[in-house]
Amino acid sequence: MTENRDTGFDTAALEAGRLLFAKECEFVAGVAAEAQLPPARLPEIAVLGRSNVGKSSLLNALTGRRALARVSITPGRTQQLNFFELDRRLVLVDMPGYGYNAAGKAKAAAWTRLIDRYLAGRATLKRVLLLIDARHGTKPVDHEWMKRLDKAAQSYQIVLTKIDKVPASDRDSAIAEIATAVSRHPAAHPVLLATSAETGEGVAELCATLAELAAP
Ligand code: GTP
């Protein structure tokens, strides 16, 4: 596992990412049931992770919009699969969080089913970004989802969030610990990106990574 400080994104890749994510990003669909899924046309990136980990905030940071995806202090803000289309080249999917959810057990169970079906059956899904709070590391529920993705042979990449909240002195050990925990999952991408929606750290690298997966 390598983190963004060592991955050596070249200038051209960073520029391609910057250009793509400077383009118009439009809300396409809010999906609460499988039957409502929009047609699968473009490469898709889905953002998955525990409630409150910072999925919606990271999408806002990527697209440079403060309120593209709804954010809140209360876990359970995102209540459906929200599809955003970027420059007719890439679709970004914000999803409800798993784990503890203030929206209630019944709703959380329904979302889990919907996310499961979506992840298993979406031919255009290029990569899942699985977000982990850099302060808290991986929890059993994260490993459950990683196992599901391993089993489905779905490519996924770990993205650490809220790295601004980790004191500089703890940073290396926090990242190393998470990298070790993830390394036993065969389908996980080897590059681990540390990000902050607050300071923008790691966001350009993530844009570059995603631009490589976009349609030409
Ligand atoms: P659900 O939709 O409920 O699953 O949550 P989510 O994963 O979309 O999290 P959301 O983006 O709503 O953020 C949750 C809280 O974390 C908000 O108060 C954000 O402001 C805060 N937050 C998100 N990312 C960061 C970050 O990089 N740094 C800091 N300091 N706070 C963050």
Ligand code: MG
């Ligand atoms: Mg959200």
